[in-house]
Amino acid sequence: MRDVAVLGVGMHPWGKFEDKSITDLSREAVEAALRDAGIAWPEIEAVSAASSRFSGGKGWGLNGNDIVEEMGSNGVPVYNLSAGCAAGGNALNIGYTLVASGLYDRVLVFGAEKMPKGMIQTSGVEEETDPEYLRQISVGMPGPAFWGMLCTQRMDEYGTTEEQLARIAVKAHENAVHNENARFRQKFTLEDVLNSKMVSYPLRLYEICPISDGAAAVVLCSAEVARKHTTRPVWLASSTVATYRYDDGIPRGLASVVPKGRTLHSEAKLAVSKAFDDAGVGPKDVSLVELQDNTVYYELAFPEEWGLCEPGEAESLVEKGETTPVGSMPINPSGGFLSFGEATTAMGVFQICELAWQLRGEAGERQVPNAKVGLAQTLGLGGNGTAAILKR
Amino acid sequence: MTTSNQIPVAEGLFAETADGPRLLGSKCATCETPYFPKAAICHNPNCSDSKLEDAEFGPNGTLWSYTVQYYPPPPPAKYDEPFEPYALGLIDLPEGLRVLSKVTADDIEAIEVGGNVQLVIEKLHTNADGNEVVTFKFRQS
Incomplete structure (x- = not known):
């Protein structure tokens, strides 16, 4: 496995943003991370995204595809990861694995949400065979x-x-x-x-x-790429x-x-x-x-x-x-x-x-x-x- | 009030037996792991041979912990208006099962960790047809 560096990070502030879409939040975080990394969108070789069940992603958690369309569809591979509130961590792990394995040198990881009001409802299909539905109704x-x-x-x-x-x-x-x-x-x-x-x-x-709306993005890269950009890299150990x-x-x-x-x-x-x-x-x-x-x-x-x-x-x-x-x-x-x-x-x-x-x-x-x-x-x-x- | 207009919140979760209310679950004959609700196979990764049998649990347990919920739960949970705070707890049963349940008491503010609780089947809410929907709860005496 290769060393992995955190080359750039970026965030959209957290809050309630009635006038912005989840794609707006995502784009601002991604642009900030790319700027911080000192690289341009076409240099990103893969995208690992957290899947939202609440917003964007064509209702199917395809939030990585949304950002690729927004930044410029160029055929880049996309991974959409779902893991509840751990999805951002899962997306990071796939980004890490893609760089550490040697498959790619520059990977974008991001997560974004526009959350609905009120306490989060956890069940999906309304059938008693669904254990989460059963737990909530009983x-x-x-x-x-x-x-x-x-x-x-x-x-x-x-x-x-x-x-x-x-x-x-x-x-x-x-x-x-x-x-x-x-x-x-x-x-x-x-x-x-x-x-x-x-x-x-x-x-x-x-x-x-x-609950809030917000977005965050990081650019991960190989040690070789990191050394071209900085003398003091931060490592994702x-x-x-x-x-x-x-x-x-x-x-x-x-x-x-x-x-x-x-x-x-x-x-x-x-x-x-x-x-x-x-x-x-x-x-x-x-x-x-x-x-x-x-x-x-x-x-x-x-x-x-x-x-x-x-x-x-x-x-x-x-x-x-x-x-x-x-x-x-x-x-x-x-x-x-x-x-x-x-x-x-x-x-x-x-x-x-x-x-x-x-x-x-x-x-x-x-x-x-x-x-x-x-x-x-x-x-x-x-x-x-x-x-x-x-x-x- | 008659029992004819009482509807269980879900089928196969609990029953009123000759010995009183019971939770309906299963138990693995190989490793003795208890399950509620019923499981199709044993979830114990160290169990060599899944052999699930129907099992009944209750009525006595000990309250491992609890909370009092002061805001209405989101859908699909249902409650009667006006909303009243309710207690929820995790109840340890002698069969080695920790159950999530509503907890009732004469005074829910006086519920205590470690207290003895007994299984009851009580009203959850009244549905649109005017029938009582009932669920399992544990009562602290």
Whole structure:
């Protein structure tokens, strides 16, 4: 396998854009990434796109085909990847594989969304033989309720307080003040968060991510190409995809087994562990993490599951400020999904943009000092997990 | 109210038996992995020989965790207007099954992790024909 570099990154700001199409958002992100890479559209040899189920893509998730038509149809191969909220990470993984394998030297990866209003509906066909439909009609479980149950269990296990949960949201918004691409850039106080409406106990409105429109793109290339463009490349040291284990204790349908021990979010743990192994780094080498914070709960659960801290330690690290950009375990200096809102399939690409800016030292007021190794992670419906390690 | 106008939300999920309400699932005779709803084959990757048999689960369980949902769920979930907050939980059954279910209690704010719960079949919502659509729930006593 060959080394893979992140040559260029670009983003369309996150928010609600009534007057723009998903193709407009995608094009602006792709043009920004091409400019940043210093290459032109005809030099792209393959496109790996996250499939949206909500917008564009001819209703069939063919979002990669949309951008090729927009930029200029030249016969370039397109891969459209579907993996729920992990689709951006899956698209990155295929882009990585295409370059690492030696098949192509310059590959475009992107994800974009225009999200419908309200909580996300997860079922498709209205038939009782469809397990997701069956789950929703017999029980009725929105995403925030899923996160709420996991968070309640953690509170019982570790004594996590509502104030500790709120502190994570406060930290996210303090970071987003310094990110021009974030949707919500105002500071929130602890009182603001604790006074926001309860959505799914114990999670309040400001402790779960809203939905947003947004787009992100990256240009991956071989080491040979990278050296023609820059003397300080950022490397995509690993990119992994995993699915959950059958003995995971989080039901993905109406039931699961009761696991032996604390086996949760196994798809994320498997993806992250393999990303560490493939990159030849360990949790202690990580300068910063961009993880999927659909809710503040994940900032507590994930670090211990990946070996970044001890079980039950995350709460005290949050209280001591260790998860801020200048702390010992910086998490989501971008402001995260809490500040951007979830443009589902774009998120895995968005994380790579932030890590690249951080490793180049271009993150301004939210810069993690001397950032050398960055970890990105997504989690998607269906038990999809992805991870990536960037290095400089 | 008569039982004749009660309609199960889905067929084959639960039943009122002589011993009380039960969830209808399956169990692998080889590796003893329980399934709800019924499975066609054993999903345990370490199981050497998938042998699924019908199995009934319930009524007693322990609440592994819960949430109270303060906003209406998106379609296709249905509820009676006006919307009332409801509790959802993950219930561990002695057969080694963790079930997602609505949780009922006299006071849903007083539900506790680790509490004992019992399976009940209760109204989910009233449909357009005026019939009661019922589903499985676990009640914390």
